[in-house]
Amino acid sequence: xxxxxxxxxxxxxxxxxxxxxxxxxxxxxxxxxxxxxxxxxxxxxxxxxxxxxxxxxxxxxxxxxxxxxxxxxxxxxxxxxxxxxxxxxxxxxxxxxxxxxxxxxxxxxxxxxxxxxxxxxxxxxxxxxxxxxxxxxxxxxxxxxxxxxxxxxxxxxxxxxxxxxxxxxxxxxxxxxxxxxxxxxxxxxxxxxxxxxxxxxxxxxxxxxxxxxxxxxxxxxxxxxxxxxxxxxxxxxxxxxxxxxxxxxxxxxxxxxxxxxxxxxxxxxxxxxxxxxxxxxxxxxxxxxxxxxxxxxxxxxxxxxxxxxxxxxxxxxxxxxxxxxxxxxxxxxxxxxxxxxxxxxxxxxxxxxxxxxxxxxxxxxxxxxxxxxxxxxxxxxxxxxxxxxxxxxx
Numbered sequence: 001x002x003x004x005x006x007x008x009x010x011x012x013x014x015x016x017x018x019x020x021x022x023x024x025x026x027x028x029x030x031x032x033x034x035x036x037x038x039x040x041x042x043x044x045x046x047x048x049x050x051x052x053x054x055x056x057x058x059x060x061x062x063x064x065x066x067x068x069x070x071x072x073x074x075x076x077x078x079x080x081x082x083x084x085x086x087x088x089x090x091x092x093x094x095x096x097x098x099x100x101x102x103x104x105x106x107x108x109x110x111x112x113x114x115x116x117x118x119x120x121x122x123x124x125x126x127x128x129x130x131x132x133x134x135x136x137x138x139x140x141x142x143x144x145x146x147x148x149x150x151x152x153x154x155x156x157x158x159x160x161x162x163x164x165x166x167x168x169x170x171x172x173x174x175x176x177x178x179x180x181x182x183x184x185x186x187x188x189x190x191x192x193x194x195x196x197x198x199x200x201x202x203x204x205x206x207x208x209x210x211x212x213x214x215x216x217x218x219x220x221x222x223x224x225x226x227x228x229x230x231x232x233x234x235x236x237x238x239x240x241x242x243x244x245x246x247x248x249x250x251x252x253x254x255x256x257x258x259x260x261x262x263x264x265x266x267x268x269x270x271x272x273x274x275x276x277x278x279x280x281x282x283x284x285x286x287x288x289x290x291x292x293x294x295x296x297x298x299x300x301x302x303x304x305x306x307x308x309x310x311x312x313x314x315x316x317x318x319x320x321x322x323x324x325x326x327x328x329x330x331x332x333x334x335x336x337x338x339x340x341x342x343x344x345x346x347x348x349x350x351x352x353x354x355x356x357x358x359x360x361x362x363x364x365x366x367x368x369x370x371x372x373x374x375x376x377x378x379x380x381x382x383x384x385x386x387x388x389x390x391x392x393x394x
Contacts, residue, residue, distance in 0.1 A: 008307065009075070009212055011292045014299050015284060016068055017306030019061045021368055024316050026058035028364040031324040034354030037345075042266050044259055050357060052262050059269060062121050063280040065309070066198050069125055070205025073132060075212060076392075082136060088392070089133035095393055096126030099314075107317045109340040116342055117189045119174075122313070124193035127174075128202040131195075135203060144207045150200025155274055157196070158248050178270035188342050194271040201277060218292075225289035232282030240264060240275045247273040304376045310394055311378050316371055323363065327355075 030036050033051075041047055041055040077085035100123040109116055135143055157176050162169040165181055173179040173191035181189045211221045239246040251263040267276040291299070305312050321338065328335040337349045344350060382391050 011288050013306035014291055014302045017302030019064045020305040020309055020312050022058050023061040024367055025364045027320050029360050031320050032355050032360045032363050037350040060280045064284045066201050067205035070202035071209040074206045074209025086133045089129045092393055093126045093129030096122050111341055115187050118192055120192045124195055124198045127195050128199050131199050132202055143203050147200045147203035151197050154196045197272050225285050229282050229285035232278045236278035247275040304379055307379045308375050312375050
């Protein structure tokens with residue numbers, strides 16, 4: 001039975017719900033796993049297959065989220081004029097950039113002095129929407145070509161590495177280089193999501209929305225989903241197997257077969273390599289292929305998170321951070337270190353903090369259960385108040 005009547009496309013919302021739920025796993029790991037603040041879970045010298053999988057499965061979140069943001073923009077625009085869509089994308093993009101800097105950083109670090117600002121996925125979506133607001137005026141075939149070129153060719157820029165705090169360097173960090181920048185006053189900015197490939201991805205997502213036009217044949221759509229999904233996965237194995245292009249870090253033969261396999265799948269996210277995007281978007285398209293006509297209690301459950309993604313994103317970060325502080329108060333440790341400052345990072349004050357992966361998964365399940373009902377309530381409120389324009393920005 002449907003949770004609530006809606007004209008939204010359920011398969012897209014279910015996919016979005018899946019990635020929101022597994023995104024929470026990654027963020028619980030960030031705050032609860034032992035040494036997570038300073039150790040890379042994909043470091044082949046220190047990781048385990050289970051830890052590697054826990055991180056790898058969450059790689060699907062950002063690319064699917066940004067790809068579907070483009071699809072949602074197309075579907076929204078199908079009911080509006082180009083100028084209305086332009087205004088919406090531009091203003092929503094600016095709003096998301098503001099939320100990333102002001103609200104998201106506050107929830108992540110609890111540092112009211114904003115000593116450390118990380119420009120992450122909400123920032124990237126915001127900038128991509130701003131740029132997409134202009135790109136929508138291009139012919140769709142040209143936009144499709146631009147998207148493919150940005151994704152397929154941006155790894156040619158991997159060799160360009162800048163340093164310093166000049167305008168040119170900062171611009172390059174925004175475009176294509178993951179970078180931490182320290183300032184004389186003790187503040188730090190992390191450019192985590194360089195946007196060139198993300199702009200390509202949101203452009204492809206926008207073009208992908210054509211498959212979900214009301215007059216598009218459903219059987220033909222499923223054929224394309226199957227072809228594109230399998231094709232992307234096959235291309236991943238070809239590109240990654242050749243090992244000459246498509247990722248900043250080539251895979252290498254390791255001491256064990258297991259670690260060699262992990263090396264093969266250790267693809268670069270910052271910025272997302274061609275290999276990274278192929279192995280994440282490919283399975284996502286196959287998921288859309290398989291889920292299109294599925295309707296049960298599980299899909300109803302996932303729909304809740306998929307229909308209120310920005311609400312869930314911000315509230316889940318806040319809840320996880322608060323739970324981490326509560327955990328330190330109960331089990332020991334200096335809870336003030338969870339008010340994360342540059343000093344906490346520079347002096348590795350959380351180096352020995354954390355719990356087992358078993359605890360991480362328990363907390364993750366608890367967070368999802370805790371946030372289901374407020375998310376459902378907000379979903380119903382949005383569905384019943386479509387006349388409130390401001391809800392489309394949240």
